[in-house]
Amino acid sequence: MAEVLHSAPRFTLIEGLKDTLSAALGTHLIDAREEHGELILTVRREAVAEALRILRDGHEYQQMMEIAGADYPQRAERFEVVYMLLSLTRNSRVMVKCSTDEATPVPSITGLWPNAGWLEREVFDMYGVLFAGNTDLRRILTDYGFEGHPFRKDFPLTGYTELRYSEDEKRVVYEPVQLAQDLRQFDFMSPWEGADYVLPGDEKAAEHPATPPVADPKTTEKPSDTGAGAKTDAKAAEKVAAGAPVEKDTAIDEHAPEPTEARPRRAARAGKAKDTKAATKPKAAAKPKPKAPAKSRTRKPKGDPA
Secondary structure, three states, X not given: XXXXXXXXXXXXXXXXXXXXXXXXXXHHEEEEEEEOOEEEEEEOHHHHHHHHHHHHHXXXXXXXXXXXXXXXXXXXOOEEEEEEEEEOOOOEEEEEEEEEOOOOOEEOOOOOOOOHHXXXXXXXXXXXXXXXXXXXXXXXXXXXXXXXXXXXXXXXXXXOEEEEEEOOOOEEEEEEOOOOOOOOOOOOXXXXXXXXXXXXXXXXXXXXXXXXXOOOOOOOOOHHHOOOOHHHHHHHHHHHHOOOOOOXXXXXXXXXXXXXXXXXXXXXXXXXXXXXXXXXXXXXXXXXXXXXXXXXOOOOOOOOOO
């Protein structure tokens, strides 16, 4: 058996646990099997609450970790409700399953684990599974007034209604879904692989098929087939010598200016500006003037005659 990696903490599959729990559940059990390192118990729908009580009280599966749903539209009872149980003292996990349809409710286990109330509401909201005994079975993830159940595999990809904010009514309004274009299904097939349907954009090509290939295509296997060769060149030279007009090369623009290199060199222009050389030379830095010696001043004492 291939090893499967789990995001949950590693646990060990207890040897003999399958036989022990199968005997404990008795007539409540439909099937027991070990798969991917886990023990999966399938029980009767009407006895699911009693089976979980036996596992909690008699075999130390204290915690109910999760309730999940699954949809199999090809089955008569299309929905499966899956319970994940954890035993902390045994370091063991088991998975308990029961099946139902759109109209038959599943017994609620809110009396065993109070957190089951929210989890049952989630399964009801996403799949439409009813739980008998849940006193608060309301939608929990979808919007108010939402119709349908998003996780059903027969639910349309676009939904039935769409909501938007109306500036006229100043509130959120619900309207039927209107698609700007048809919902396209992509099969990721390359058109060169030979699709057996008309690809989008090829409608005209399908109405007007391509011209069938020519049975005997014309080929130029030798120079004489094209009219070229030495004789043709000689005849063209004779026509030019007799004064026949010569075709100009249309690739050359007649109005294009001459290249700069082909123009005659211009004479140097005499400028009218004066003292240009002197004006462009940098000025020499001015030499600092020597400072005069400071004069000493003596103050006369008070009362001293001049």
